[in-house]
Amino acid sequence: MPDTKTLATTLLSNVNVVCLSDSQSYGLIENAALVVDGERIKWIGEQRHLPADLKNATDQKFDCEGKLMTPGLIDCHTHLVYAGNRANEFEQQLEGMSYRDISDAGGGIMSTVRATREADKKTLIKQSKPRLQSLLNEGVTTVEIKSGYGLNTETEVKMLQATKAMTTDLQLQTKTTFLAAHALPPEYAGKSDYYIDKVCNEMLPAAAEAGLVDAVDAFCETIGFQLKQVERVFDAAEKWNLPIKCHAEQLSDMGAAAMSAERGALSVDHLEYLSDAAIPSIAKSQSVAVLLPGAYYVLKEKQLPPVAALRTAGIPMAIATDANPGSSPLFSLLTTMNLSCILFGLTPLEALAGCTIQAAKALGIQHKVGSIEVGKQADLVLWNCQHPAELSYQIGFNPCSRVMQAGQWRSNQVAA
Numbered sequence: 001m002p003d004t005k006t007l008a009t010t011l012l013s014n015v016n017v018v019c020l021s022d023s024q025s026y027g028l029i030e031n032a033a034l035v036v037d038g039e040r041i042k043w044i045g046e047q048r049h050l051p052a053d054l055k056n057a058t059d060q061k062f063d064c065e066g067k068l069m070t071p072g073l074i075d076c077h078t079h080l081v082y083a084g085n086r087a088n089e090f091e092q093q094l095e096g097m098s099y100r101d102i103s104d105a106g107g108g109i110m111s112t113v114r115a116t117r118e119a120d121k122k123t124l125i126k127q128s129k130p131r132l133q134s135l136l137n138e139g140v141t142t143v144e145i146k147s148g149y150g151l152n153t154e155t156e157v158k159m160l161q162a163t164k165a166m167t168t169d170l171q172l173q174t175k176t177t178f179l180a181a182h183a184l185p186p187e188y189a190g191k192s193d194y195y196i197d198k199v200c201n202e203m204l205p206a207a208a209e210a211g212l213v214d215a216v217d218a219f220c221e222t223i224g225f226q227l228k229q230v231e232r233v234f235d236a237a238e239k240w241n242l243p244i245k246c247h248a249e250q251l252s253d254m255g256a257a258a259m260s261a262e263r264g265a266l267s268v269d270h271l272e273y274l275s276d277a278a279i280p281s282i283a284k285s286q287s288v289a290v291l292l293p294g295a296y297y298v299l300k301e302k303q304l305p306p307v308a309a310l311r312t313a314g315i316p317m318a319i320a321t322d323a324n325p326g327s328s329p330l331f332s333l334l335t336t337m338n339l340s341c342i343l344f345g346l347t348p349l350e351a352l353a354g355c356t357i358q359a360a361k362a363l364g365i366q367h368k369v370g371s372i373e374v375g376k377q378a379d380l381v382l383w384n385c386q387h388p389a390e391l392s393y394q395i396g397f398n399p400c401s402r403v404m405q406a407g408q409w410r411s412n413q414v415a416a
């Protein structure tokens, strides 16, 4: 039986729409109307141009009261499924220890790995859901979530299954990224090549065969994995026909961004230590530069990603929360927009494009979501705003009024 709710056509009128169909401008249509047919956008334009037959054929009519509409926001880089938290390490950091010191002493990523291994799937979901809900309350309709706190087959699979379970429970779209090459588990100390063998030959096949993987990522860093090891993970991803992404040049220049871009990565992420020499390789590729101002802020990083050079080279820039328990305990994409403007010098347009159309590109789903265009999925947010720059400008204020996910109003939204 078809779901009649899904098949309904809705007319949304009296709205100012930020289409973002080309990332170079807001593409604002004032006094607009929009017709949503099932899950998709059927018509968008100035209200006075709405064809009478379309207007008469709609099942439901909704007056948007002159609010601002944007595409649903997309958080394209998170690690938000994990157990426990690291408030104790936050204290240690403020008492003088560095992120690297804590990691060397067995804390950091490894302390979250221990907690995540211990938690059962139900606990993992219970602890992760409020973090996801926090994103959803701000108009997020698509979230990428990485594994990488399991570092063994069982727990990596458990994390990915927990993500899928939350997708079904909450009204949103998730993309899962396999990140077993995130840190070296203690049982493989001194044997990182053997661990990479296991990642490629056992862990990835298990997760991919179960249909749990949309992309494969790796942390290329002195405290993560060497370039050659990351290349082996990408070879394995290729065998499974899975797109790749890379944590590249976050704490030092490992040459990971150029290597990943040359191999067709969807995105290269972080990039604080990206060298000028790597820019042409990224510019020639389709890869998106994903900037993560939360980690830059929390780690009190001094080195800025080369935003001006990326911009000049025409490389698409996305932004994301990097939501994780260590370097970026940030569960607000609106705050991330503000941080990207204040810390990285993005314009409010770049910040908004960065978590809509550019973020969609970073996930390889730009044909489906990320902008308001005929044929795309009706993932829409109504804001109590006059101008789109308000979204980047205010801090700790949520003007989200209503969210439509795939053509249906989200019911659990707190209306503003």
Ligand code: DI6
Binding pocket: 079, 108, 109, 112, 182, 219, 247, 250, 295, 322, 324, 325, 326, 327, 328
């Ligand atoms: N880079 C990061 O900033 C996070 N992972 C990564 O590869 C940190 C994750 C954590 O500290 O738990």
Ligand code: FE
Binding pocket: 077, 078, 079, 247, 322
């Ligand atoms: Fe990350």
